[in-house]
Structures are given as structure tokens and as C-alpha cells.
Amino acid sequence: MKKNKLFAILTMAGFLFSCSPAPGKYDGPSFYTLDDFTRVPKIDAHVHIRTYDSSFVQQAKHDNFRLLSIVVEEEPGMSLQQQYAIAQKKSFPGTVAFATTFSLDDFNSSSWVNRTIDGLRASVDQGAIAVKVYKSIGMELRDPQGNMVMVDNPKFNPVWDFLVKNNVPVIGHLGEPKNCWLPVEQMTVSSDKRYYSRHPEFHMYLHPEYPSYEEQMQARDNMVAQHTGLKFIGAHLGSLEWDTDALAKRLDRFPNMAVDMAARISHLQLQAMNDRQKVYDFFVRYQDRLIYGTDRIVDDTKPAEEMKAFVHRAWLDDWKFFCTEDTMRSSAFDGVFKGLKLPKTVVDKIYYTNAANWFNQFK
Numbered sequence: 001m002k003k004n005k006l007f008a009i010l011t012m013a014g015f016l017f018s019c020s021p022a023p024g025k026y027d028g029p030s031f032y033t034l035d036d037f038t039r040v041p042k043i044d045a046h047v048h049i050r051t052y053d054s055s056f057v058q059q060a061k062h063d064n065f066r067l068l069s070i071v072v073e074e075e076p077g078m079s080l081q082q083q084y085a086i087a088q089k090k091s092f093p094g095t096v097a098f099a100t101t102f103s104l105d106d107f108n109s110s111s112w113v114n115r116t117i118d119g120l121r122a123s124v125d126q127g128a129i130a131v132k133v134y135k136s137i138g139m140e141l142r143d144p145q146g147n148m149v150m151v152d153n154p155k156f157n158p159v160w161d162f163l164v165k166n167n168v169p170v171i172g173h174l175g176e177p178k179n180c181w182l183p184v185e186q187m188t189v190s191s192d193k194r195y196y197s198r199h200p201e202f203h204m205y206l207h208p209e210y211p212s213y214e215e216q217m218q219a220r221d222n223m224v225a226q227h228t229g230l231k232f233i234g235a236h237l238g239s240l241e242w243d244t245d246a247l248a249k250r251l252d253r254f255p256n257m258a259v260d261m262a263a264r265i266s267h268l269q270l271q272a273m274n275d276r277q278k279v280y281d282f283f284v285r286y287q288d289r290l291i292y293g294t295d296r297i298v299d300d301t302k303p304a305e306e307m308k309a310f311v312h313r314a315w316l317d318d319w320k321f322f323c324t325e326d327t328m329r330s331s332a333f334d335g336v337f338k339g340l341k342l343p344k345t346v347v348d349k350i351y352y353t354n355a356a357n358w359f360n361q362f363k
């Protein structure tokens, strides 16, 4: 009750503040329109550029986006992905930044920790501003006894300590959407239905012997709780995409945690269809902890013009959802929902300031 009252006061204060702009700080009305899209500087803090081709970055520049390209331990391999990232950053130093990762090969050897820290140090020297941790921890990696290694395993501690010392944030994709533990026909969005139909190895409903959704979330929570100095950005809404209340609980508990929205905006739209005010309030309340990202994967498989039109359209659709109150539809589920029409001050944070702050020295 107390909390709700405080929240109401804070919301009111934010509202009053946005109505009486500090001189020189705000111009024009308190909300953006669709026409403001290219004018407002933005960051897409979760993309995967897997090419030397510049078409995607050109489109980003045109749409006023800076990009964080994330290297992952998957096809086409970490080292090639990192070469792409370094080359793109070199060609577009103000526009492209990158996050590195580490290999889990030979995890059970005694030299793994030192080798991993040396590798991370080299990547940071080459310009990496964050480190991606992938769901293979908790879903594939096993200890010498054959048990699944979870992210709160103490063997990782020296790695987290190294990152804390060097003020390098972690982007954690741990666990999967809750849908992953459901049969395909019960999943809430079509993108999950498609993905798990194609990747039965990651469809946990088919693997009841693997850790449960709750165990995945618990291991991640333990890791974040044990390393309070670590800046932890939960990728994909921290795998708590299904309920803003569940995510709010973690954000309340862990001041060192933020989340990106990559590939999970449809889950927010689904919740907005059922209770728009709840999703709006969530964004206002956690406006300093939510980071825009798409999970766009760019390689050479699509013709450049087609890809550019596609990413532009997708970026614009997201802008429409956050900035306007237009009635919209998503290809991910049936039904209509309205845009959130967040205040400019909140939009600026989720689209720019938060990424700049959480990924310090985004340059």
C-alpha cells in the first residue's frame, strides 16, 4: 500500500516535471510522434552483425541508431563474429560498439579460468564494452560428473571478479522464455512456436530431465545476488518476458540489474493488449533499467535493399508502440493493442540514456 502511494507521488512528480520543462532542456510537446523517429538519437543495444557489408550500419545511421553488436558462441563461430565486429567498429567508430564472449570449450580443465580471463582482457583491449553469457550455461554445459553447470557455479567467480574490477558489464541470456517449457500449441507468441519447432534441442518441454524454468531463474538470481558489483543486463527481458510483475520483483531486488527487450517486445505488446496501464506503469517505474534492443541478426543471406527495408520497418513499428497510442497488430499473436505513448523523458532513456549508462563508454 505504502509502495503504491509512493509510486503515485513519483509518477505525479514525473508528470509535473515533464509538464514544466527546465529551460533549454525540452523543446515542444512532451510526447514524440512517428515523424520524430529519424530525428531522435537512439541505440539498438542488441544486434548481431555477421558480415563485413556496411548496408545495415548505413540504414542504422539513416534512422539515427547506434548499435551494440553482440558476439555469441554459436555459428559462424566466435572469432569470425568478433572479426566482423572489430571491422564494423573501425569503419563506423561512432556508430558501432561490440560485446565479446568466452568459450566454454574445455571448461572442466584447470586452465580454463586463466585462459578465459586472458581472452577477455585481449577483447577489452580491442574495444569490447561488454561480455555476453549464453544459455548454453544451464542447458548444455556439464561438469565432470555429468551434472548441468549453472551460471551460479563457483568456477565462474574469478571471471565475474575480473569483469567487476574492469567495470565491464555482462549481458546474460540465461534460461529461455517461459514458453520453452510448454508444448508448442500452448505457447503465447508465434515466434516462440517457430523457434522451438526448429530447435527441439532447446525446447525444454521435450527435455524434462533438464533444469526447470524456475531453476534457471534461481541460478541467475543467485549469480546476480552474489556479485553486487557486477553490472548485469538480462538479455530478452531477463527471460521474464511473460509478466512485468515477475520482472519488477527482480529489478526491485537487484539494483545492479537492467534488462534489454531484444526479441521480446511482442510479449510486452501481448500484455498491453490485456492490461495497457500495467505495462505503461511498469515502463514509467523502471524507466532507468529498460534498454531497447531488437536481436536483429544481419548476415549476407538477404539482398541488402530487402534487409534495409525490413529493419527500418521493424524499428519504426517499435517506435510506434512506445511513442504513440495508435491501435496496432502484431504478427506474433491475434488481436489488437494500443501503443503505450510514453513521455519523451522515458523514451529517451529506454532508447538511449540507459544503454549509454549501463554500457559505460558506449563509443
Ligand SMILES: [Zn+2]
Binding pocket: 046, 048, 070, 262, 295
Ligand atoms: Zn541475441
